[in-house]
Structures are given as structure tokens and as C-alpha cells.
Amino acid sequence: MDPLIEAAREVRRNAYAPYSNYLVGAAIEDVDGRVFAGVNVENISYGATICAERAAVVKMVSEGGRKAKRLALVTSDGGNPCGICLQVLSEFTDDPTTLTILIADETKTLRTHRLSELLPFAFDSSRVE
Numbered sequence: 001m002d003p004l005i006e007a008a009r010e011v012r013r014n015a016y017a018p019y020s021n022y023l024v025g026a027a028i029e030d031v032d033g034r035v036f037a038g039v040n041v042e043n044i045s046y047g048a049t050i051c052a053e054r055a056a057v058v059k060m061v062s063e064g065g066r067k068a069k070r071l072a073l074v075t076s077d078g079g080n081p082c083g084i085c086l087q088v089l090s091e092f093t094d095d096p097t098t099l100t101i102l103i104a105d106e107t108k109t110l111r112t113h114r115l116s117e118l119l120p121f122a123f124d125s126s127r128v129e
Contacts, residue, residue, distance in 0.1 A: 004029050004072040005104045007037050008052075012074050015039035015052065025074045026052035030065040053085035057092060068092045072102040078110040079103075086119035096122060 004027050012025025017040055024040040038055025053071060060068065068089060073081060080103060081089070093099040096116040103111050115122075
């Protein structure tokens with residue numbers, strides 16, 4: 001098993017999801033090989049909920065990381081990252097065709113994508129004037 005998936009699977013147990021009961025664990029490996037894990041944290045005001053992927057990004061950035069290489073996402077059913085999380089991930093890669101996203105459930109890896117596959121038309125800072 002890929003250690004990045006194992007990190008996401010391990011941290012998933014810490015998720016706070018009393019409303020949906022949908023526990024999510026994510027782990028990001030940055031370009032320096034460091035791993036940062038996060039979980040979803042729900043709130044009764046759903047808009048205040050944070051996804052596991054964004055929690056992992058925040059940890060990466062708070063520890064000085066700026067470029068993601070891979071993301072592992074573990075859920076009960078192998079769900080994909082949401083659009084907001086994909087857009088946030090795009091902020092932390094120079095090339096969305098190289099950022100790998102590993103999707104897994106509780107027992108196995110289900111599929112692998114490139115960020116560019118899941119978010120082909122990301123907002124791009126090169127277009128900001």
C-alpha cells in the first residue's frame with residue numbers, strides 16, 4: 001500500500017462529521033517529500049465546513065510548503081475531491097498535469113487521476129491583470 005494513502009486512511013479516523021457521517025482523510029506530499037494530513041471538519045452551518053483536502057493544504061502551507069506533488073484521498077466509497085478543493089490544489093502546483101490524485105476507500109486504491117483531468121478549466125493566475 002502506498003504510504004501516502006496509509007497516512008490519509010490513518011488520519012481519517014480523526015474526522016469530525018456528526019451531520020453527514022462521511023469521514024474523509026487526505027494526505028498531501030509536497031515536492032520535498034514531506035507529508036501533511038488533514039480531515040473534514042463539519043459545522044452545523046454547512047458553509048463553515050472544511051474539506052480534508054483543504055485542511056491538508058493549510059497544514060502544508062503553515063509548515064512552509066508551497067508545491068504539492070501528490071494527494072491521497074480516502075473515503076468510505078472512493079469519492080472525488082469537490083471543485084473548491086480541486087481549485088485550491090491548483091494554486092499549489094506549477095503544472096496540473098503532474099499533480100497526482102490517488103482515490104481510495106477503506107481497503108484499496110480505486111483510481112489515480114491527474115489534477116488536470118478532474119479540473120480541466122481551473123482559474124489561472126496568469127490571466128489576472
